[in-house]
Amino acid sequence: xxxxxxxxxxxxxxxxxxxxxxxxxxxxxxxxxxxxxxxxxxxxxxxxxxxxxxxxxxxxxxxxxxxxxxxxxxxxxxxxxxxxxxxxxxxxxxxxxxxxxxxxxxxxxxxxxxxxxxxxxxxxxxxxxxxxxxxxxxxxxxxxxxxxxxxxxxxxxxxxxxxxxxxxxxxxxxxxxxxxxxxxxxxxxxxxxxxx
Ligand code: GRF
Numbered sequence: 549x550x551x552x553x554x555x556x557x558x559x560x561x562x563x564x565x566x567x568x569x570x571x572x573x574x575x576x577x578x579x580x581x582x583x584x585x586x587x588x589x590x591x592x593x594x595x596x597x598x599x600x601x602x603x604x605x606x607x608x609x610x611x612x613x614x615x616x617x618x619x620x621x622x623x624x625x626x627x628x629x630x631x632x633x634x635x636x637x638x639x640x641x642x643x644x645x646x647x648x649x650x651x652x653x654x655x656x657x658x659x660x661x662x663x664x665x666x667x668x669x670x671x672x673x674x675x676x677x678x679x680x681x682x683x684x685x686x687x688x689x690x691x692x693x694x695x696x697x698x699x700x701x702x703x704x705x706x707x708x709x710x711x712x713x714x715x716x717x718x719x720x721x722x723x724x725x726x727x728x729x730x731x732x733x734x735x736x737x738x739x740x741x742x743x744x
Contacts, residue, residue, distance in 0.1 A: 550577040550733035553628040555636040560590015562634035562655060565722035566729060567597045576733030580626040585638050616644040630732060633687065637666060642689050650743035652687040655725050657717045659683060659699055664692035669714045678704055682721040684728045686743050695742045700724050
């Protein structure tokens with residue numbers, strides 16, 4: 549059984565989808581805990597499923613590295629096989645990434661390398677793109693630069709707003725994230741090989 553810790557910052561719809569999927573014992577993965585950088589609304593999903601939660605806020609620390617050390621200690625307390633960033637909106641410093649990668653993955657709402665960073669959906673619209681999508685990738689020391697695990701594309705509709713497009717992206721994003729975690733659990737994806 550693949551043990552997983554999920555980190556979030558917001559509403560947690562990706563987390564909710566993973567919690568629901570891992571309810572099936574045939575899925576092959578179990579979420580041991582959910583962490584956040586703030587008292588995020590999405591933590592309620594974990595509480596609903598009886599999954600422990602923790603919050604480590606950057607504002608409580610003098611540096612990003614000190615914050616990341618404590619965040620890492622909370623994650624490693626559960627000894628996960630895999631850490632999933634599902635709408636986690638902080639840049640993780642080298643001390644955190646090197647302790648976990650390649651067993652540290654992120655879902656990003658664009659077809660990387662296009663539109664990295666925290667405004668991917670807005671940037672795709674502003675660029676006049678006609679297609680965008682979602683990428684699940686291994687987290688490395690860069691921002692949204694790690695090896696791609698899987699991508700899915702969708703057309704951008706005329707005149708749709710950022711939130712309308714992001715909600716449509718999330719529909720395929722949640723499905724893709726579930727499939728990637730399942731395939732890692734079932735050893736159809738080997739993160740160490742991908743990260744070479
Ligand atoms: C996701 O689209 C993720 O890719 C992005 O923020 C969104 C979080 O959505 N970084 P949710 O909190 O999982 O609903």
